[in-house]
Amino acid sequence: MTQRPISRDAIITRMDTYIAIDIGGTHIRAGLYPAEGIEPICVERIHTQGKKGSSLERLFEVITRIWPEKDTVRCVGLAAPGYIDPHHGVIILAPNIPHWDHLPLQQLVTEKFNVPALLGNDANLAAMGEWRYGAGKGFHQLLYLTISTGIGAGVIINDNLLLGAHGLASELGHITILPDGPICGCGKKGHLEALSSGTAIARYVTAQISAGRDSLLKDEKEITSYKVALAAQANDGLSKEAVSRAGFYLGIGIANFLQTFNPAVVILGGGVSRSGPLFWDSMHQSLATHILSQEYLRDLQILPADLGDDAGLVGALALAHTCAL
Ligand SMILES: [Zn+2]
Numbered sequence: 573m574t575q576r577p578i579s580r581d582a583i584i585t586r587m588d589t590y591i592a593i594d595i596g597g598t599h600i601r602a603g604l605y606p607a608e609g610i611e612p613i614c615v616e617r618i619h620t621q622g623k624k625g626s627s628l629e630r631l632f633e634v635i636t637r638i639w640p641e642k643d644t645v646r647c648v649g650l651a652a653p654g655y656i657d658p659h660h661g662v663i664i665l666a667p668n669i670p671h672w673d674h675l676p677l678q679q680l681v682t683e684k685f686n687v688p689a690l691l692g693n694d695a696n697l698a699a700m701g702e703w704r705y706g707a708g709k710g711f712h713q714l715l716y717l718t719i720s721t722g723i724g725a726g727v728i729i730n731d732n733l734l735l736g737a738h739g740l741a742s743e744l745g746h747i748t749i750l751p752d753g754p755i756c757g758c759g760k761k762g763h764l765e766a767l768s769s770g771t772a773i774a775r776y777v778t779a780q781i782s783a784g785r786d787s788l789l790k791d792e793k794e795i796t797s798y799k800v801a802l803a804a805q806a807n808d809g810l811s812k813e814a815v816s817r818a819g820f821y822l823g824i825g826i827a828n829f830l831q832t833f834n835p836a837v838v839i840l841g842g843g844v845s846r847s848g849p850l851f852w853d854s855m856h857q858s859l860a861t862h863i864l865s866q867e868y869l870r871d872l873q874i875l876p877a878d879l880g881d882d883a884g885l886v887g888a889l890a891l892a893h894t895c896a897l
Contacts, residue, residue, distance in 0.1 A: 594884035597668030649892030651694040697887030699726020706878035715835040720842035767821035770797030801847040816854035823858025841877030
């Protein structure tokens with residue numbers, strides 16, 4: 573019997589892959605991943621807005637760039653900011669991306685690339701990423717907060733991401749802490765985000781300097797929470813006060829969240845969470861003061877996030893994996 577030579581193409585087996593997309597106001601990042609693990613095969617980045625092409629065309633372009641030539645894409649997971657309807661894959665309100673309100677993004681990606689797609693809120697998905705692959709691995713009840721310019725959140729209950737009736741659950745940055753407090757990014761007063769975010773810290777120091785307070789930062793043109801954190805570490809009184817004030821209000825917020833969700837782990841991500849021990853100590857102290865019962869703190873772990881800037885991308889990947897379930 574003669575054996576037919578096997579052609580080179582025939583021995584290349586098609587591999588299953590997943591695509592994860594993290595859509596931000598400034599950049600869209602896209603990663604191609606193998607069937608298992610969070611090590612990307614490749615990652616590409618594009619500006620969300622620019623002279624050439626709409627944001628949607630730019631999204632399609634970056635997906636096309638990483639689309640594998642030979643392998644099969646099982647699902648595209650999309651993480652986007654703003655109000656998302658994850659049940660229908662629609663962006664309800666995208667504050668930082670023009671013309672994306674009421675955009676059926678999931679359907680548009682599916683139609684363009686002929687592949688299943690899933691859409692979720694970026695902070696919700698970052699919680700999912702930390703739970704599946706980061707600091708929250710192995711926990712069944714998890715609360716995640718990302719504290720940077722704003723405050724985003726996600727909650728895992730009994731190994732499931734909490735979405736709510738319309739997918740709008742866990743907007744924890746916008747709970748009211750001080751009804752007559754400073755104006756929040758959303759326009760309401762005294763929300764947690766208006767007191768503990770990076771924007772809030774920078775704004776507090778700027779206002780205090782304008783009112784005549786002395787500080788190492790008094791000649792800075794633009795005060796950022798990062799500069800405040802550095803000045804606090806250099807023993808600047810006003811900066812220390814601003815950082816510990818943000819930690820204090822965050823402690824009140826977390827006390828409320830523990831009483832609502834009773835998680836086993838709280839994970840804090842975002843730039844402000846890296847402000848140093850003053851921020852964490854102040855948060856812990858305030859939490860212990862405001863919590864209803866010390867029982868909520870029993871065996872509770874409060875941990876820094878593991879995934880850093882990749883949290884959104886890895887969260888979108890975790891969402892894409894649910895396609896196969
Ligand atoms: Zn708000």
